[in-house]
Amino acid sequence: SAVISQKPSRDICQRGTSLTIQCQVDSQVTMMFWYRQQPGQSLTLIATANQGSEATYESGFVIDKFPISRPNLTFSTLTVSNMSPEDSSIYLCSVDKQGVGEAFFGQGTRLTVV
């Protein structure tokens, strides 16, 4: 298993501002994943983050809007930039320790943009 600490747990932000979400894992992992869950919806993968390389973004997500850092094997950040109300969602980080796709998730960041 893995223990993942994600913060902040929630925030209310003004449109046009940016928010950086942090994800800390209790052990070293190769890949970390960032998801978005819009209200009442399922999870959509934003990007995968490998230590020492650029994040790989899924279709519909771009680095300018969602810059990701991965400075070491236990930590990653996702920034939601130039926010609009449409960015109001839960953002979740996860890891796959065993490489079979079994994911361990942080508690999520509930973002409201006003």
Place this chain on the structure above:
Amino acid sequence: SQQGEEDPQALSIQEGENATMNCSYKTSINNLQWYRQNSGRGLVHLILIRSNEREKHSGRLRVTLDTSKKSSSLLITASRAADTASYFCATASFSGGYNKLIFGAGTRLAVHP
């Protein structure tokens, strides 16, 4: 893109009853997993079934997988009020050097005391 379709979207039952949720998917997979989410928090992994397995049990959970029909079901037996949550299936397919998860739309389960 969303691969998994789940039904029902919502399910309301009484404590002690069984709850069955179904998931369908479109492409070949390495495994299929079920997750639980309480009140918009993080997801908790429940069970994983490999593509060469047909049925798996874990406590009160029973999962089946039919790769010919590209479908899976999750059965929760003797449900409890504490089982109230959203349940998501997720398919894992190897892509770009890792097992990529694609989540279904989810089933909201309400168990009434």
